[in-house]
Amino acid sequence: MSPRGALLCYAVSLAMASRLRAPEHATNTLSGSHSKKLNASNASSPRNAAHHTNAAQNLTDAQKVKKLQDGLRSIQRVQALFAGGNSGTRAMGAEKFAEGALTEELSSKDSAIWAVIDAMVNSTQKVAAEMVGKSRDQQKKIMQSLEAELDSKAVVLRNVTNDAGRRQVVQDEEYVLGLLNMHANQWSMGKQLETVKKFMAASPKLTELYKHHNANQSLAMQLAALMDSKVAAHMFLQLADDLQ
Numbered sequence: 001m002s003p004r005g006a007l008l009c010y011a012v013s014l015a016m017a018s019r020l021r022a023p024e025h026a027t028n029t030l031s032g033s034h035s036k037k038l039n040a041s042n043a044s045s046p047r048n049a050a051h052h053t054n055a056a057q058n059l060t061d062a063q064k065v066k067k068l069q070d071g072l073r074s075i076q077r078v079q080a081l082f083a084g085g086n087s088g089t090r091a092m093g094a095e096k097f098a099e100g101a102l103t104e105e106l107s108s109k110d111s112a113i114w115a116v117i118d119a120m121v122n123s124t125q126k127v128a129a130e131m132v133g134k135s136r137d138q139q140k141k142i143m144q145s146l147e148a149e150l151d152s153k154a155v156v157l158r159n160v161t162n163d164a165g166r167r168q169v170v171q172d173e174e175y176v177l178g179l180l181n182m183h184a185n186q187w188s189m190g191k192q193l194e195t196v197k198k199f200m201a202a203s204p205k206l207t208e209l210y211k212h213h214n215a216n217q218s219l220a221m222q223l224a225a226l227m228d229s230k231v232a233a234h235m236f237l238q239l240a241d242d243l244q
Contacts, residue, residue, distance in 0.1 A: 060136070060139065061131065061136070061139040061140055061142070061143040062128070062131045062132075062139055064143065065124055065127055065128050065131065065143065065146065066128060068124055069121065069124040069125060069128060072117060072120050072121045072124060073121060075117050076114075076117060076118070076121060079106075079114050079117075082103070082106045082107045100168060100171075101164040101165070101167040101168035101171055102161065102164040102165070102168065104164075105160065105161075105164045111160070112156060112160050113157060113160050113161075116153050116156045116157055116160075117157075119153060120150060120153055123146060123149055123150070124146065127142055127143070127145075127146045130142055131143075165202070168202070169202050169203050172199040172202070172203055172206070173199075173203055173205055173206060173223070173227060175199070176195060176196055176199050176206060176223065177220060177223050177224060177227065179195055180192055180195070180196075180218075180219045180220035180223060181220040184218055184219075184220055189215055189219070192219045193210060193213070193219070196209055196210045196219065196223075197210055205223070205226045205227060206223070208226060209222055209223050209226060
């Protein structure tokens with residue numbers, strides 16, 4: 001399975017796990033937007049929406065924990081897909097740009113994401129054992145405690161993915177800088193701008209370059225001027241070599 005396919009499985013699994021938690025304590029997770037799309041799709045059919053809502057509300061707290069545990073274990077299995085494509089060394093040069101910052105993060109056995117998910121699995125396993133023989137009121141209190149714990153762990157997951165997103169923006173800028181530098185004499189201005197446009201969605205610097213560039217000057221030099229001077233100077237030389 002490709003890294004993108006594995007990442008999709010990861011997002012879907014996490015969305016499933018989050019939706020199985022008690023409705024009154026539902027929180028946004030890494031896959032919040034994906035969950036919203038699924039919910040919007042289901043909402044188009046009132047009968048399906050009512051069916052799923054009633055089914056979720058009829059679950060006992062013990063059943064919710066069991067389903068949550070199954071979802072988290074599904075995420076753990078996704079880790080093996082990332083690890084299988086990891087050579088044991090961090091991606092370097094042009095390879096890291098093709099791989100992507102989040103995929104690179106998930107491919108690391110030391111990633112905080114996997115550590116948190118492992119902790120979540122352990123917590124749900126412990127809670128599932130604690131709920132055995134307990135009354136519904138007691139199970140509800142245990143469930144509320146688990147949700148509070150998972151909420152705190154979800155913050156770590158969001159922080160890691162947000163950091164990966166920031167690193168991805170920097171990688172995109174460095175990648176585009178290398179491409180513009182390497183193809184400055186082969187690509188027309190239109191081709192260069194087309195390349196900038198493909199990567200500018202999350203980058204203010206690339207957006208600035210695309211919208212306010214000087215057509216009479218090198219786009220690579222203009223981008224280098226927008227980037228941190230020391231970083232740009234280093235990447236301007238390094239990436240041209242890596243991408244050859």
